[in-house]
Amino acid sequence: MIHFYFFLVGSIVASFLGLVVDRFPEQSIIVPSSHCNACGQKLAPRDLVPVLSQLINRLRCRFCQSKIPIRYLILELVGGLLFLETSLSYLTISQLVLLIMGITLALYDQREQEYPILIWLFFHLLLLFLVGFNLLMTIFLALGILAHFVDLRIGAGDFLFLASCSTVFKLTEILWLIQIASLVGLCLFCLKKRKDRIAFVPCLFCGSSILIMIQFIVLHQNALRFI
Secondary structure, three states: OHHHHHHHHHHHHHHHHHHHHHHOOOOOOOOOOOEOOOOOOEOOHHHOOOOHHHHHOOOEOOOOOOEOOHHHHHHHHHHHHHHHHHHOOOOOHHHHHHHHHHHHHHHHHHHHOOOOHHHHHHHHHHHHHHOOOOHHHHHHHHHHHHHHHOOOOOOHHHHHHHHHHOOOOOHHHHHHHHHHHHHHHHHHHHHOOOOOOOOOHHHHHHHHHHHHHHHHHHHHHHHHHOO
16 A cells, blocks of 8 residues: 555656646746646646546546646656655665656756756755765766856756766766767757757756666666575
8 A cells, every 4th residue: 555655646746846847937836726728727626636637537628628738647657656666665765866856857958948956956955865975976066067157068957967866876877877868869869850959958867767777677686696
């Protein structure tokens, strides 16, 4: 039963973060209360049950029948699954925080082509509380500040995200992360019709997710050898 509660909490957190991405910083994340973006109708509690409400309403507003983007359902499912994996000890709490942060920042960067410092700072302080400082993080933080004033051909937000990744990954893993993210970015650039700017934080998030998956596989393979 405890695993179900973890899934429920994760989906609720993900739903709230989806609201943050939609509203921040132009609108308050507290008021007005949740409503349909098409008709403006205030949503009832029955419309706010993560995952289930959207499935029952077939991804449509119960009042005006306008279509709800599927990304909200996917976000709630992913958030619930990440919390579930943490309850099953497949993820550490620091890995969970990094992944939730990565999803939020990736969605925001993809949508706004900007890096929300306040959102990053909240998650980064939480990681610092869980893990603490290290030298590699300090270097990336310094590079992030420098990139804000000097064109380093990589955004300040990318360095700040790597600083957060440094709480979970070692130097060699960070180098692999950058290579994976660069490969993902190159693939996305080749697939795009308009060869304009690519948001790199989503690529870094993909790289960190792949590395965490590899860590999990290696850890459990090593554990099986001792059984």
